[in-house]
Structures are given as C-alpha cells and as structure tokens.
Amino acid sequence: MTGNRWVRAAGLAALAVLLCLSGMLLRPFIIPDSQSAPPVLNPTEIGFTQDMMAHHEQALIIVQRLDPAADPTIRQLAQQISDTQRIEIGTMLGWLRLANASPTDPHPMSWMRSTGMSGGTDHSAMSMPTTTAPAAGAAMPGMATLAELDALSAARGSAAETLFLQLMLRHHRGGVAMARAADKQVTSGPVKETARSMITAQSQEAGIMTLLLAQRGAQPLA
Structure with a gap:
C-alpha cells in the first residue's frame, strides 16, 4: 500500500x-507576450500640448516685459496669468515626457487637421480667413510679433498698461480658440479636461482685460 x-x-x-x-x-x-500598451497621448493631443506650451511661453514673455511700475491692478492680473500658465506648462511638459514626445512641435498647428477637420468644419473661432485647417508651420492665433514685444518693453506708464492689456487679450483669445479646437477633437481624458479649464479661465481673464481697456478708453487689437 x-x-x-x-x-x-x-x-x-x-x-x-x-x-x-x-x-x-x-x-x-x-x-x-508582446502586448503593446496604448499610447499615453494620441497625435492630436501631442500637437495641441506642444503648441499650447509655446503659446503659454510667450504669455510669460509678455508678463515679463510689462513696466514694473504699472498699475497694481494690472500687475496683479499679470502675476495671476503668469502663475497659472507656469503650472500648466509644467503639467503639459510632464505629459510629453510620459509620451516620449518632443516639447516643441516641428509642424505647428498641424494637429488641427489630424482628425479630418479640414473642409466642412467652421474655423471662424480660430480667427483665420480660411475654412480649412491651417497648414503645417502656420502661425498660432493671438501671438505677438517681435516688434510688439519690443514696443511693450519700451513702453512706460499708461501706455505700457494699455499695450499689455491689448497684447494679452489678443493672446488669450487665440489660446481659447486653440483650446476649443482641441476640446472638439479630443474625446476624453486629461488633455480635454485641461483644454476646457483653459477655456474657462482665459475667457474670464479676457473679460477682465476688456473692461480694463474700456476704462482706459482703448480698444482691443484686431
């Protein structure tokens, strides 16, 4: 047994x-054995993140070039914008690192046509004259020229305050347009949520800047 x-x-x-x-x-x-993990960001999210980082970086330059002796209300608004956009730059840079993507876009704004938006989509919100997505290398909406940035550096007093408000208002409107386009193209996830947050925050700040310009008898830039 x-x-x-x-x-x-x-x-x-x-x-x-x-x-x-x-x-x-x-x-x-x-x-x-070799299951490929889903990508951290899709091409549209990568392109939007890269371009919005560049857009935010110019906002920081605009803030830096404001006359240090400007009205405290303007200085406070500028600091608020700087603080918010620095945090968002850090967040977006983290996403790009996780996605193993470059922080700069070799073809700026090309993400606008990555999901077939060219043609029948209304791009009036982008303040562009065409009804198709911008070609690779197209300028981002709302960006200031070097001449405008130099003029802001040289301006003092009320002239500096007015020019700052005009440049930053146009810049915010361009950023909101980009965020709205991303919100339409991205279905879900942190990029979409951040784009919506940008729309809300920058629209509110744009409203404040519009009122401040009106108080100074100045008009927004075209």
Whole structure:
C-alpha cells in the first residue's frame, strides 16, 4: 500500500509538471507576450500640448516685459496669468515626457487637421480667413510679433498698461480658440479636461482685460 501511494504521488507530480510545461508552451497562443500598451497621448493631443506650451511661453514673455511700475491692478492680473500658465506648462511638459514626445512641435498647428477637420468644419473661432485647417508651420492665433514685444518693453506708464492689456487679450483669445479646437477633437481624458479649464479661465481673464481697456478708453487689437 505504501509503495502504491508513492507511485501515485510521483505520477501526480509528473502530471502537474507536464501541465505546467504545456501551459508555458501554449501561452503565446492564448495570451500574446508582446502586448503593446496604448499610447499615453494620441497625435492630436501631442500637437495641441506642444503648441499650447509655446503659446503659454510667450504669455510669460509678455508678463515679463510689462513696466514694473504699472498699475497694481494690472500687475496683479499679470502675476495671476503668469502663475497659472507656469503650472500648466509644467503639467503639459510632464505629459510629453510620459509620451516620449518632443516639447516643441516641428509642424505647428498641424494637429488641427489630424482628425479630418479640414473642409466642412467652421474655423471662424480660430480667427483665420480660411475654412480649412491651417497648414503645417502656420502661425498660432493671438501671438505677438517681435516688434510688439519690443514696443511693450519700451513702453512706460499708461501706455505700457494699455499695450499689455491689448497684447494679452489678443493672446488669450487665440489660446481659447486653440483650446476649443482641441476640446472638439479630443474625446476624453486629461488633455480635454485641461483644454476646457483653459477655456474657462482665459475667457474670464479676457473679460477682465476688456473692461480694463474700456476704462482706459482703448480698444482691443484686431
């Protein structure tokens, strides 16, 4: 009886080993070993993030070039914009690092046509004269020229305050247009949520700047 038990135990052990080996051999057919993880960001999200980072970076330059002796209300608004956009730049840079993507877009604004938006989509919100997506390398909406930035650096007093408000208001409107376009193209996730947050925050700040310009008897830039 004892011998039979040992034989039976040895047989069961051998069967278990055989089943394990069979499972290892069959595993590639049942569960692929090389499952590719879904991308962290899709091409539209990467393009929008890259371009919005560049857009935010110019906002920081506009803030830096404001006359230090400007009205405290303007200075406070400028600081608020700077603080918010620095945080968002850090967040977006983190996304791009996770996606192993460059922080700069080799083809600015090309993400606008990555999901077939060219043609029948209304791009009036982008303040562009065409009804198709901008070509690769197209300028981002709301960006200031070097001449305008130099003029802001040289301006003082009320002239500096007015020019700052005009440049930043146009800049915010361009950023809101970009965020709205991303919101339409991205279905869900943190990029979409951040784009919506940008729309809300920058629209509110744009409203404040519009009122401040009106108080100074100045008009927004075209």
